[in-house]
Amino acid sequence: MIRMLMSTVALAGLVAATNAFAQGDDNMTKLRGMQSTGTSMDFRTIEQTGDYADQLRSNLENVKLPSGFKIELYAVVPDARHIAIGPQGVVTFVGTRKQDVWAVTDRDKNRVADEVKQFAPSIDFAIPNGVCFSDDGFLYLAEQNRVLVLPAAEFFYESPDVAVDEIVPKGELVPTSEESFNHTARVCRIGPDDKLYVSLGQPFNVPPTEKAGLYERTGIGGIIRMNRDGSGREVFARGVRNSVGMQFNPANGDLWFTDNQVDGMGDDIPPGELNRATEAGQNFGFPWYGGGTVRTNEYKDAEVPADVVQPEVEMAAHAADLGMDFYTGTSFPQKYRGGIFSAQHGSWNRTQPVGARVMFTPVNEDGTAGETEAFAEGWLTDSGEYIGRPVDVAVMKDGSLLVSDDLAGAIYRISYDD
Known part of the structure; x- marks a missing residue:
């Protein structure tokens, strides 16, 4: 009887989950067609x-x-993670490593938020950590394995339904075989070339050698860039273990990014990194180096690529350097x-x-x-x-x-x- 009851509960849970996913896909189809989903206007808000x-x-x-x-x-x-301030200064969007994106507003402009509410509740998000804006008001959202674009997010945020499109469909940012619970908090930026840049942390402490070819082709353990419609994807930077923060220098267009380095090597090694990419195609040394010039045990006998770029700054070991911004x-x-x-x-x-x-x-x-x-x-x-x-x-x-x-x-x- 107990076994039968557990089986019934498990089946009910599976059906409910399947229905939820189906509902989410149906909502995305409607939103992409500019149709209402019927989602309640009763937003989840946070007491301030x-x-x-x-x-x-x-x-x-x-x-x-x-x-x-x-x-x-x-x-x-x-669960506040990465921040995207709207170009109009109306709304600040905040990603999380869970399932929510938050819309934060300071309506009276007294420099304290008046309202924090769930953004776009008609969409099922999956680790929507990475939020970034284009200058012309398009909000990009890099999830665990999908990239969305939300035109006029500062206008539609008052509604549960928003204008949205998938520029990288679910399951195509990384191969589904590489979806992981680890190092999947993506970040994104729009570059001075008007392209979208997305970091793809690799899921291991140090990856096995058999993953090298796949990661090289897809940009896992690096930074990719693409046109703003998702076309023209290419690998911009390699040799990056897990970058969760990047920004372009407005003075010259260089891309700077933080990188979290190898665990388990001791309290004081290897250092964290603040890196500078001056052109496409540069290699920043991982997994041959665990951070700075500290060799990993797993790759200590492997030949290091001749063109490795060392970090601009070596940070304290294991301090977990994440988000960054230039002071403008x-x-x-x-x-x-x-x-x-x-x-x-x-x-x-x-x-x-x-x-x-x-x-x-x-x-x-x-x-x-x-x-x-x-x-x-x-x-x-x-x-x-x-x-x-x-x-x-x-x-x-x-x-x-x-x-x-x-x-x-x-x-x-x-x-x-x-």
């Missing part, structure tokens, strides 16, 4: 006041910043203008944890990196407890800096007042 928000504000008292800067709670956003504002002091802010999520593979902070790297006139320094830190307490884990940074139109935190489920705003 109360004990939880008050505690987050209290936690920020631990964060240390240079003189003249302050940090405040901008929004409570569950004017409200921060001159030393920060044109430089890079980047988020360190914090270590798991270290006996003494490090990270959970925002770093700053100046960029020299010749396009190279200056000396990196800690800019905002304090989410890792002296006792080794995380009270927050920064993921991404984004420069707002007023020159302030947003910082996402997927542990606390929050977006913070850093501003300067001399």
Whole structure:
């Protein structure tokens, strides 16, 4: 009887899941045809006041910043990961490593969000971490194994139904055989060439040699680029273990990106990386190097490609460098203008944890990196407890800096007042 009951429950669950997937596919078909899906207007919203928000504000008292800067709670956003600020300044979209994308609005422009609600509930998302905008208002969304484009997202966000298209259909970003639970938080950017760039982290700590050919062809363990309609896909950069942050230098068009390096080699090796790609086709050394010039055990006897590009900056080992942005504002002091802010999520593979902070790297006139320094830190307490884990940074139109935190489920705003 128990076995029969369990079988019945399992079958019911399978049917329900199948119906849910079918409903999701049906919705996508309707949305692509500009048809209503009938999804409820009763959006899921997140409370922005109360004990939880008050505690987050209290936690920020631990964060240390240079003189003249302050940090405040901008929004409570569950599982907040990568940030895309709308070109019109109306809505900020926030991806997650789960199934939600959030629309964050500051309607009265007092620099604190008034509303956080689920974006496009008629679409079934799968790890919608990567959100990025084109200058002309198209929102791109890089999922685990699909890329969507949402025209006029800042206009349609008030509705459960949105204009959408699949520019890389489900199952075609990477081969389905390579879908993994690990290293599948994609990020994207529109380049100065008006093409879409997407990072494809490979799923292993160090991949087996038999995967090399497949990864080389598909761009897994690298960065790919394509036309904005999904055509013309090519591999832009190789030798990248798992990049979860990239941005183009507006001064010269170079693509900079963070990279998370090999675990299990010790507390202090290998270093994390901040890299600079100056042209297409460059190789950044993985898996021959685990980070910097530290050779991996698995490939220590293999010949290293002659054209490997070493990182611009070696970061603290295992600090988990993620999202980054160039500072294009004017409200921060001159030393920060044109430089890079980047988020360190914090270590798991270290006996003494490090990270959970925002770093700053100046960029020299010749396009190279200056000396990196800690800019905002304090989410890792002296006792080794995380009270927050920064993921991404984004420069707002007023020159302030947003910082996402997927542990606390929050977006913070850093501003300067001399």
